Amino acid sequence: MKNRWELLCTDKIIRILIGDNADCQSEGYRLGLPYLRGQDICSLATRFGFPIVYKEDELGCSSRCEMFKAFLLNIIKREMVSNVLAYMFSMTQFDYLTELGDRNTIQEAYDKAKKWALDAINANLFLGKHELKVVNEKFYLVEFQKDIQIEAPVFNIVNMEYIHSLRTRCTEDLSNGNYDSVITKSRTLMEEVFLYVLENEKVDVKMNGDLTQYYGKIKEKYGLNQSSDIDNRINSLFSGLERIVRAIAELRNKTSDSHGAGQKRYDVVSF
Numbered sequence: 001m002k003n004r005w006e007l008l009c010t011d012k013i014i015r016i017l018i019g020d021n022a023d024c025q026s027e028g029y030r031l032g033l034p035y036l037r038g039q040d041i042c043s044l045a046t047r048f049g050f051p052i053v054y055k056e057d058e059l060g061c062s063s064r065c066e067m068f069k070a071f072l073l074n075i076i077k078r079e080m081v082s083n084v085l086a087y088m089f090s091m092t093q094f095d096y097l098t099e100l101g102d103r104n105t106i107q108e109a110y111d112k113a114k115k116w117a118l119d120a121i122n123a124n125l126f127l128g129k130h131e132l133k134v135v136n137e138k139f140y141l142v143e144f145q146k147d148i149q150i151e152a153p154v155f156n157i158v159n160m161e162y163i164h165s166l167r168t169r170c171t172e173d174l175s176n177g178n179y180d181s182v183i184t185k186s187r188t189l190m191e192e193v194f195l196y197v198l199e200n201e202k203v204d205v206k207m208n209g210d211l212t213q214y215y216g217k218i219k220e221k222y223g224l225n226q227s228s229d230i231d232n233r234i235n236s237l238f239s240g241l242e243r244i245v246r247a248i249a250e251l252r253n254k255t256s257d258s259h260g261a262g263q264k265r266y267d268v269v270s271f
Contacts, residue, residue, distance in 0.1 A: 004141050005076045007128055008121075014065050014072070016120050017088065023116060029100060029109055031116035034093055038064050045071040048084055082139040089114055089134075092177045137184055163189065183251050187211065190248060194218060211249035215242065 008017070015021045018041065022032030036044065041064055045052045050071055075084050087093070094113060097106045122131045129144045166189050173181040194214035198205050198221075205217050219225055219242075226235040 003076055004130060005081045006073075007125060007130055007141065008081070008132075009069055009072055010124065011065060012124050013121055014068050016117060016124075017072075018064055018068050020064075021120060027109070027112065029097065029113075031113050032120065033088060033113075033117045034096065036064065036068070038067065041067050041071065044084075044088070045074075047087075048075060048080060049078075050074045081141075085132075085139040086137050086181070087178075089117070089139075090178050090181070137181060163193075183248065187248050190215075190245060211245055215245045 008014070012021070017033060019033045019035035022030050022035070024030050042052055045067075048071075052067060052071065072081075075081050091110050094110050097109050097113070100106050100109055118132060118134070125131055125141075126144065130141055131144050133140045133142060166185055170182050170185045170189075173179075173185065190211055191209065191214065194211070194217075195205070195207070198214065198217055201221055203217050203221055205214060219238075224238055224241075226238050
């Protein structure tokens with residue numbers, strides 16, 4: 001096997017991913033991923049740059065499983081599996097849960113449905129001594145019980161093209177209602193820019209993911225502290241920047257727990 005992601009290409013795992021295998025009895029609602037019709041698979045594939053048509057003569061696909069497998073093999077080659085899984089497991093895809101009523105009930109149901117699907121996939125991966133893990137909304141296929149080695153950011157990619165691409169993806173996530181991802185990408189952009197600046201200025205900093213610490217070092221380096229000697233408008237600007245950094249850091253910290261133990265979520269439209 002050339003790529004470990006190909007472990008997902010079994011019939012049983014694909015049926016979990018397209019929603020054929022799910023538990024609709026235990027909780028009174030569906031545990032598992034949403035059911036994907038042929039047209040849903042086409043839309044998903046097109047969204048990620050692999051347009052297909054739900055016809056038997058296209059790609060030799062005579063079933064939904066075969067269609068999804070063709071799509072899966074394509075995104076494996078393009079190293080996009082984590083992005084696709086993050087989208088498929090995102091709360092916006094579980095719109096049928098809105099029928100349950102209040103937000104807390106929906107959140108609890110979503111966490112259970114997502115966990116059921118992940119556990120079901122890992123049960124099928126177990127014999128191959130691998131497991132699917134989620135860390136900071138990224139999916140990793142690793143050897144069973146092996147720690148995930150996450151490489152440090154490569155800071156030389158922080159340029160205008162990178163910033164614009166991340167901003168564009170944030171806008172897309174916002175349009176699609178994937179608000180957790182918007183917060184995560186905003187935090188990622190801040191962190192990488194801060195560390196890029198500090199690295200270039202040769203400022204020693206503890207690499208612990210603390211945005212407020214990074215921004216504090218930048219304030220100290222560039223003299224961005226508020227002062228009575230500075231125009232009030234500039235002081236307001238400095239204060240506003242610090243509040244934005246602190247808010248993004250706190251939002252991500254409070255919502256990053258994979259089991260949904262953060263504070264109550266709010267719909268953006270309600271503001």
